[in-house]
Structure formats: C-alpha cells, structure tokens
Amino acid sequence: MSTTLSGPSTDGSATAPRTYADSARSPIARLLGTRDAAVLGLLLAVVVYAVAVVPNFDSELTVYFLVLDVAPILLIALPMTLVIVTGEIDLSVASIVAVTSVLFGVLTREGAPIALAAVLAVLAGALAGAVNGLLVTRLGLPSLAVTIGTLALYRGIAVGLLGTTAITDWPETWTDAVTATFGETQIPVIVVPLALAVVAFGLLLHFTSFGRGLFAIGLSSESARFSGVDVERTKLLAFVLTGLVSGVAGVYFTLRYGSSRGDNATGLELQVIAAVLLGGVSIFGGRGAIPGVLGGVLLIGVIGSALRLDGQSANVIQIVTGVLLVLSVVSAALLGWLSRRVRRRPPTAAEAAPPAVPTAGGM
Amino acid sequence: GSDGGSDSGSGSGSGDGGGGEDLAITFIPKNLGNPYFDASQVGGESAAEEFGGTFEQVGPTEATPDSQVSFINTATQQQAGALVVSANDPEAIGSALEQARDIDIPVVTMDSDTNPEYRDVFVAQADAEGIAQAQVDLVAEQIGDEGEVAILSAAANATNQNEWIELMEAELEENHPDIELVDVVYGDDDDQKSFDETAALLQSNPDLAGIISPTTVGIAAAARYLSTSEFQGEVALTGLGTPNQMREYIEDGTVEAFALWNPEELGYLSAYAASALAAGDISGEEGDTFTAGDLGEYTVGADGVVVLGEPTVFDESNIDDFDF
Amino acid sequence: MTALDTPPAAGAASPSRGGSRLRNVLKARETGILLALLAFLAVTTAINPRFVFSTDGFRDLFLTPSILVVLAVGQAMVIITRNVDLSVGSILGLTAYLAGRLFLDTGLPILVVVLVAVLAGAVLGLVNGLLVAFARVPALVITLGTLYVYRGIYLQWAGSDRINASDIPDGLLSFGTSSLLGIPQLAIVSFVVLALAAYWMRTSRGGRELYAIGSDPAAATLYGLKDKQRILTAFAASGALAGLAGILYVSRYGTISSGVGLGIELEAVGAAVIGGVAIFGGSGTVVGAAIGAYLLTSIDRGLPILGIPDFWQRAVVGLLILGAIVLDKVLAERQHTKLLAERHRS
C-alpha cells in the first residue's frame, strides 16, 4: 500500500481509478433548469406579448428609453448581486446615488473641472460603500440595520449639502454624451459601457477566485474562512464596489437629468433589490447569477414600459412589481412543498426547514 | 440645448396631431393625488371635450423629476398629440421634453415651468410678481404690517415656490420694513410633514405673527394645526389654497383670507394653448394670440409665457361662490 | 450627536453588585435610551423653554410621536421574532384611506370604522405572516413585495382622490387634537397600546415564545413551540397596529392623500433599533421601541430649535441609528465577555 498521493500518477492499487462526470444532468437540462432560464424565458414572453398587444411598444424609441431608464438599476444591481450573494444587503445605494450626484454638482459649481468632479464623486461613492462595509465586517454589525442607518445618513448629507437649490447648468457635451445614440438609430451609446459592466461583473462573479469566495461565504461563511477565504476583505470589497458603482450611477443620474439634487433616485434601492431578487439571487446568499439579474432588471424595465404605454398608472406597475417579487421567492417554496406533498409521509416541521435543523449528531 | 441631432429625423410624419379635431392631450402633473392638479385635470378635460380631442392624465406618485421623465418618454413613444406638464425640476425633465418636441409634439408647461428652451408655451397661473405681491399684501394687512413672519413652502426644489419666495423677500424688504421674515421651512407637499413643520415653526418662533404658505397642501395642513392650537387667531395664516380645503378654516376664523387662481381654468387654458400649438395657430412667439373657449382671447407674452390672470382672494364674503 | 451615545453606556456600566432589581433597571438598554431622550429634551428646552413649557409644546411632545409609537410597538414584536415588516407604511396608507372612504360613503359609526380599519390591517399583516411562516422566505423580501403591492392597491383604488378634513366626522378629528387631563388622547391611545403589548410580551407564553423564536429558531423547533402560529401572531399584530396607526393618522392630520405613510416603515424599524431591539431578534422590548420612537420624533422637532437646519435632520437620524446599533453591539459584546469571564472564574 505504498502509493504516492502527492504525485500526479494514479493509484497503484489494482482497480482502475474512478471517473466522474462534470454534471449529473445533461447540458440541456442544466441550461433550462435554472432560475436564470426561467427569468429570461419570462422576459421573452413579456416582450413578445407586449409587442403583439401594446401599441407603440415595438418602436425603436422603446428600446432607447428602456435602456436609459434601467441603466442605473442595472449598474447598481450588478455589485448588489455580489453583496447579496455573500448573504448581506445594501439598502443605502439610492442615497449614495443622491449624495454623489450632489457632490458632483457642488464640486462643479465650485469650479472643479467636470471630469475631476466626476472622478471625485465616484470615489466618494466608494468611500460611502467602504463605511458600510467596515461597519459590517470590522464591527460585525448586521448589514440590514447598518444600511438602514446609512440610507438616512447619506440621503441627509445629500439634502443637507444642497438645501433648496438644484444644480442644473451642465455643459451640453456632457449631458448629450449620456443620451447620445449610434448614428441614425435609436440605440443609445451607453449600451456599450453597460454591456461591458455586465460582462465584467459576470466574469468577476463566475470566473474568478474572488467570485468563488463570494459564493462560499454566502453558503457557509465559516467553511469559507476555514478554507482560506478572507471573509472580511471579500465582503468589504463587495460593499466598496457597490458604493463605487452607485457613485457612477450618481454621475449618470446627474447628467441624464441635467440636475444635481438631493432627492435624486428616491426609492431606487427597492427597485434594485427587487430586480436582483427577481433575477433569482437568493436573499440567504450563495445563489444567483448575473444573466438572471440582467433578466430581472430588464423584466422590471419592460413591464414598466409596457404598462405605461398601455396607459396604466404608476400604481399598477407597483402592484405588478410587488407581486412578481413575492412570487419569485414563494414559488421555490411552493414547488418544494408540492413535491413533498407527493411523497408518502409528510415531514415534521424540523425537516421542512433545513436551516432550522441542528447539524447532525456525532460532533 | 439640442440633443445631438441624431434622432431628429425619426419623428417626421408623426406630428400629425395638428388641428383641434382628435387631438390627444396628455397631462403630466407633478404628482397624482394632488387636489390642485385634480382641479386642473377637470379644466383640461372639459377643454378637450369642447374642441373634440381626447384627454389623458398620467404621472408619478411622488413629485420627483426622474419618475416624471418616464411618463414624458412614454407619451413621446405614444406620439401624443400634445403634452401639458407641470415640471418637478426646471432642468431635469428638459431633455425628455426636447425629445418629444423633436417629433413635433407641442409642449406646454403649466403651473411650474422648465427653462424656456424646453417648451413652447408656459401657462402661468398669474405672473410671479403678482402672486408674490398678493401674498405679501394679505399677510401685511392681517398682521398690521409689522412683526415676524415665516414661510411654509412645498419641496425645497420647487421652481415656482422658490421664485415666489425670492420675490416675496424682495417685496418685504422694499415695502414692508417692519416685517421680518424669520424662517422658511419645507413641507414637501406632504400633509404630515407640513403639519409637523408648522408645529415646529410655532415652537421655535414664539413671536411669530404670521405664516405664508404658497402651496395648497401646506396652507391646509398649517390651518388644521393652527385651528387646534393655542395660536388660533393669534398667528395669521395666508397663502395659496383651494376654497374646498380652506372653507372650514375661514368659517372658524383660523384664516382670514387667502389667494389662488382657479386651477380648473389653468388646466382649461393650458389645454387650449396646447391645441392652438398643435393646430399651428401659435408657435409660442411673443405676440401670438389664441382663443381659449369661454375664457376668451389670450396673448403670448415674452419668453412664451401666457398669464391666466390675477389671483382671486378668497375670504368669508366670497368663498361659498367657489367649488374646487 | 455623540453626546447622546454616552448616557446608555454609563448606565450600563454601573458595576454595583447587590440590589439586583435596581441593577437590572440601570443595566436595561431602555434606560440608556430614555436618558438620551431626557437629555435631548433638557438641552432643547434650555434653549427654547417653549419646546416643553407651553400648551402646544407640551401637547405635541406626546402627540406627535403617538403614531410612530404604535407602529414601532408592532415592528418591535416582529423584529423580536427575527423578522421585519417593511409593509407597515403601505398598510397605514391603505387603512387610512379605507377609513376615509367608509366615513365618506357609509354612515358607519366611528367605532365601527376604527374596528374595520384595525381588522383590515390585521388581515394584511396576516398575509405577510402566512407568506413568511409557510413559504419560509425571508420577511425582508416578502414585506418589500407587499410594500409595493399594498401601496399600489391603495393608489389604484384612491386614484387621484383625496379625502379632506371636512369629510371626516368631527368626533374623530377632535379626538385627534383634544386632551384628557392635559394628555392628548392620541397619546393615551398609544400608551394603552404600549402597555397592553408590553404586558402581553412579558407575561404571556405567546409573548415569551416570540423572544424564544427570535433568539434561536432551531431551538424553538426543538422545544416544540408553535413557531408558525407565533410568527403569524406577530405579523398580524404589526398589521393591526398599522391599521390603528392609520386611524390615528386620519384623526390627527385630517387629510388623506397619496403620500400617507410613505417611508414611515424605515422610521418604525429605526425606532425599534434605536430603542434596543436587536435586528436579529431575541432581545429588546416594546417599551424600548416606543422610547426610540419618542427620541426620533423629538429630534425631528427639536433640531430646528438647536439651530440645525431642517435639511440635515435625515443625516442626524442616520447617525443616531448607526450609533444605536454600534452601542448595542458594544454592550452585547461586553456582556458576553463578562459572562464568559464569570464562567472562567467559577
């Protein structure tokens, strides 16, 4: 039995080494059986339905406005996905958008070159994210409570800094750059940076060791720590990224609306979180994917756009968003419940709730 | 500013909403659920009925510019016949309006204006000086032209309120040296906030003689607070309010007199202005004239402003003649 | 506002050994926040005596927080079970409008309307509870969803309709502003609610089980507690209290428009957290949450008097919430190490 285990050669014992498949399911089943596929499918269905039924939905302008409208939600949803995958949450993003927008405005008003002001505003966003992250990681505070606090704090600073004024004189070269389109088409130029951001975050989450760490933390932060994942640093980075991207969204917001105001992006945090959760990211952490999030964001955007074109008021849009959100989380539980119903013997309360079961005996 | 020019061609042939017949007018107020805009909606509707167009009112639930933009965009996509907007921000909705105008949708602002370059015509409730003047006169009269006054405004960014406040400050300084403006607070056109701000105002300024609230939500909330407080009848309250909301406070003596134009007429006039624009009767140039149904003939002034008229002052003697 | 953070720490640090009851009172998290409140009132009143010593000032001191107190009590009950209810603002708006409509469209007596509104709130809360307890999905997501849904339903129903003070019966309106023995009646309502909730939470099995469930859900299952039923109870209570708050709103403000209750859920959560209710459940009291509501509201009212412009209020509130949770953490950690140390000594 003197096999060498550290060398790459196979086991010296008589039997052939075991072999393994990559996956127990077929590639098709793997592709179609995911939450992402469901969200993207639903998105497709909604688009097809809207094109067929809602007047004017099939115009080029729809795409144009849709992209401009969902841009901040999409941008922030990307890093928010990272945060939620680690099992945390950041409710302060809309306030960071506001405070960076205001800072951008104030700096420009005070004579800073606009590009410099934009960079400083984005850095301020990163700083705001770092404050969240440090409170969560260093002090071990619950992110929900921390970011409810900073939601008020950052919004308060934004409103406090500008008072009654709004800064509205922005150079047209800048504001136009944000709303510009490709040549004669109605495809806004910002789809390029947006697509790059989606790809970058997709790679970061799904194709880097940092991303693997995020998932491991979300599923079991203790096991992650014991396996050499720097839990604190990883979470901190996720929060900083969220702040930074919210800062970018703040600059975008300012230029798109040509206005730096303390009440910019009010309520945006709930839309972002709704989109992320709709996209199949688990609020418990450890599960989720960027394509699904993209689908979730677009779904919210498309539904809003279609309903508005259909003459529905903002209220109906709210109802639909809320119902979708509830359904998206309840559906998993509902399916699980149904499949258990089918089984012969119903479980006890403890078994029905995996998280509530104490770890198995023997330790 | 122009919008890169890239999309200017796309709307050709779609600006066919011209002419009073089947003109589809879309009203986008600052927010829904605001009685002031409900009244202007009634006016807009009856105007549309008169000239045979269709009328729709859509808008955000919160009075913020970004949510208003979505509704402007939607109207653009629907190629609405004409847009009537009360702006939540003079600049922020500008490019959205420009896009609408690029495909030849006439844009009228009413009540709260954008920067002039973004719209064809602004229908003003009264000229700003007149509004400021009326409110200062009312409060001066009620407090005997001396003492401390404060202002309870709407949102801190509200264009029209801020303009009036500036003019009121100037007017007070110039013509009422014994009146001191001690505070300006913001109720955000929210009942609860306005109510609580009134309470705080009275507490922090014990010598307050009068409050001016140039917003219908604010004045009603302030009146309700005053009517139940020790200051009822002690502190004068005036400003801009709707008769229906203020009737009981006039009756119980909390408020002596307040002013407002008729928002129904404002909506009515705006709809006619939009129709005139769509029909090509006017282009928003100074000196253009058009007829607004029962209200008669109006002339476009400098900067494309059409003024509805002088505000009406409501008091015990006339309040029962109005219902809006 | 760092000054506000010191009294609780000082109160909790008192190392006296004997007199366990007194020690417990001093050690209680509520004492600290109460001291902070009193300190704030004292400073503000010193600057402007009318803040407390005037008819209106004294009345508003109790009157203004009463709606938030009622909401915070319900919120505390939910948070203690390691959940959260973000939909209370929407429930408040919906029930307020429901009450307004009932006054407008039917001749129902005030008491009946109050009852209907409270019941409606309870039903809406129950929906939250059912989804949370049976679908086993986090309350944050569920109530975020119902926040949208309930408000959407309310706005859809109300349209641009608005209910004015003249539509509300005078009895209810005067109830909202009049006082009994110098104490505003709305405040009395909130006191009664607070007292009942505190009594129930302390002396009933159901109340104690809310703590148990929040303290360790897995252990609650092992104990065989009726955890689903209790979570339902907490959410229904929170909903019912939001319904009651809706009535209080109508009674105090008289007008019901689209913005009613917008964003108040975060204030309710904030009040509970400031008042020492741990966001992860298991500890804190409804009394603490109520004091938190008083502190939040008083700061809102008092900041202008202290010369801090209106615009900075939100920032101060944010700092306060952060201060409260940091303080909580520090105290909990200190308590934990002290207990560990005691163990090692023995």
Added chain:
Amino acid sequence: MPTTPGSTVPALRLAEVTKSFGSVVALRSGSLAVDAGSIHALVGENGAGKSTMVKIIAGLYRRDGGTVEFQGQEVDFRSTAEAKAAGIAVIYQEPTLFPDLSVTENLFMGRQPTNRWGRIDRRAMRAEAEAIFTRLGVDIDPDRPADGLSIADQQIIEIAKALSLDARVLVMDEPTAALSGNEVDRLMTVARTLRDAGCAVVFISHRFDEVFDLCDTITVMRDGAYVSTDAVADVTVDEIVRRLVGREVSDLYPKQHAEIGEVLLEVTGLTQPGLFTDIDLTVRAGEIVGLAGLVGAGRSEVAQAVFGVDPYAAGEVRVAGERVPPRDPVTAMDLGLALVPEDRRRHGLVLDAPIGRNITLATRGRLSRGGLLTSRRENATAKEWAARLEVKAAAMDTLAGTLSGGNQQKVVLAKWLSTAPKVLIIDEPTRGIDVGTKSEVHRLLSSLAADGMGILMISSELPEVLGMADRVVVLCEGRKTAELSRAEATPESVMTAATSTATGAGSGPGSTEMEHAS
C-alpha cells in the same frame, strides 16, 4: 429483535425503524425496548444512528418506516411538543438553548406555570428552577442569560429541563460528554432516583465505565442497525466492543514506516487565556504526532489557532522556519499548512456547493489563469483528487451535503491535499466514519507521512492515537501535560496525563473513551 426482560409491556419500543436523509441512510433498522424502572444503555460507534433514533423518539424527525410504541400504544409524533406532552423528555447531544433568555425561561419555555388569569407566574417559575438546581446540586444563577454558559452548564440545564417535565421516558444522548467527574456522579444519582420512581431511562454514552456502572440493560447498534440487547451483568466490555466495531480492532491501524526528517511545524508558547496555555509542539517531516486529551481539553482550539482561524494572545508558529502570522489562514496556507477541521459540516465543507467547487476552494487562486477561473479547470483538478481518494460520487456537481460522512471527509481531505501542504493538521480524522473508510483514511495518513508530510493528528479515540502516532502530545485543560514517544505511549500513560492537572479537576481517571477498554 430486542429481548424484553420482564413480562410487562415496555414503556418505549422501537422496531425496525428506518430513516434516510436524501441518499444518506442514517437508520437502516433501529430497534429498542425500554422498560419502566430501568436504565437502558444504547451504544454504537459515531454515526451508528443513535442520535437519529433519539430524534425520532422525540418527534423531531418522522420515521420512514417501522413502528414506535409508547406504553403499548403505537405512536407517530409530529412535533417535539407532542412527544413532550405524552411524557417523553429528551436531552439532545448538542444543547439547544435560547441565548438571550434567562436560565429560568429556558427551563420552562412553552410550558411556563401560569396563575389563575393565565399570566406567567414568574415567582413560581423561579422557585421551581431553584428547587431543580438544588436537587441537582448545582449553583447556576436562574436569572442570568443562557448566553456564555459553558457546555457543561448548558448540559446541566438540558438535564434540569428534562427533570422538570416529570417524564415517564427520559432519553439522554451523551449527557456526560462534557461533564466533570462530580457532575457525572450527580447525574448518575439523579438517573437512579428517576429509575426508582418508575421512569424508563435511555442512556447513550461512549464511556463504558459509566455504562456498566449505571445501566441495567445494554443495546448495541452498528451502521444504523440493531445488533444485540443484553443484561449488563451478562456481557463483558470486550464482547460489546467486538459487536459494535464489527471486526477485529487490530485490523485498523496500518502504520507504515517513514523517515523522520527536519522540523516542519514549530509551535512555541501558544497561549489564549481561558482556552490553552503555553503550548509547545513540533512536527517533523514524515512524522505523525498525535494530540490526545479528553473532550474539551482544548485541542481543537490549539489547532485552529495554529492555522490562524482563531486568535491567540501569545506565542509563535513557524512552518519550515517561516513565521506564520496570527489570524491569517491565507498566509498559513501559502506557507504550507492545512487544517482538516473537526466539525465537517460547519467548517470543513460548503454543504450546499458541488463537490468540485469544494475540492478546489482552497486552491482556487492557484488554478486561475490570467485571473480567470473556469469550471473546466476546476473540475479537471477536482476529478483527479476525487479519484485518488476514491470519493463515491457520480458527478462533480453533486452537492457535498448529500454525500455520506466518510465521503464528505474524503472531499475535505482532497481539498487540503490538493494544496500540497507541508504540514497537515487533522482534527478527529475518523469521527462519524464507517469502519471501512476509517482504515482507508488511516492508510492514507500513513502513506502521506511516508512521503514526507508532517501530520498533527487530533483524536479522541485512544487506539487511533496509539496505533497511528510516532509521538503523542497530551493536553489537559488547555495545558500540555505529557509528550510521549511511540514506545512510551500506552493507554495508561496517556490517560494519566490526560486527567492529571495541577488543579486536579476534570474527569475522573475512569472516564475514558470507549475504545480504551478494548
């Protein structure tokens, strides 16, 4: 079938009960019959299914098949409340208390005494709590929160909870594991009193001295199935051990010869107040160092501090001469340390992640190319290691949580071996692992050492320590009490060191782990 001594109906009877968790069969055929007025021992190796059976009795799990009879009636409890109401009290293996609530409330939660208005009668509750603690002879403040209580005190509260129920059946799942000598004595007195009052007591323990001292009847389980039931007087310890291991124990420890090389791990003066003090350790290349001690001696804490997941106040750790910074597992890994933790489910594995991802979690940085990492690369590496350790699984996307304990342990091992460590710290390498896998793991450890790895092995199974280690370091209450060469290490010398502290507290010398007896 269990033989039922006496002719009366047993108070509790289980027959051929089965229970699976997904693909894991925890209980294949569990049987047990307990009479009123007797104490019944249930013994079996780790993972034999004892706790699972207890949880079925308690109503926490529902059985998949078989029968459970309580006082002659077939029962099917759907919740612990139902079982409790019927008169079954259970002390679980892991104490489960509400940390925020007072000790008294913990005792009575869900069934507090109420006054005539239905309000909780706090005074009565507290008085009763004090009475129970007096009866148990312990001094715990009933008003203090449960947070921060020692494991022993928590166990006492579990016992007090069960006592206050006045149950007719009392099940105790390893209640003595964390208790000191006099606490154990007191518990035994209480158990006997209960028996004499007509209660049926089930007692689970790995300590044979306790079992033979206390119990009347003994049931043996192995691999989730019933093996035998005898009167204690009729069997010997050796006989029981043979039954529960299922084969000759001597098969187990295939120690291979290895060249002992230079020092790889050097720990000096490691101290963390309250947990361990002044620990010195060295591990050389090719050497297996056993770290022995009683449960709770602080061995896991030392291991975790060395690896950097836990803090330490003083001392130094070096790997191959390089200083390992405290609280920095990432650097420790890079320097060549690996830790296979004790608690597999909480620390070792990401249960809800695929095994492929689990195996490559610690090497994910090294596997990246140009900063990017693909599942293909990961799976290639993971497959290689899974094959080498013969992990029984179909695919790399099988969730780790669905594997059996032994295979889970192999996945953890694969993860750490793939980092090519210089020193492997392995905490309870065979806990909860079936006998076959157990010797596979032992063989693996031996061959790793033969290849020049340094291994620090923590184990509570004395035969494992004695069979595997070249050198044995013994801890007692956080202090190093002996360092024994392979030759010096005997059951007696290790146990003496493990129970001999300056203070003299701790478990009595008789409370050895079950394998000691063999």
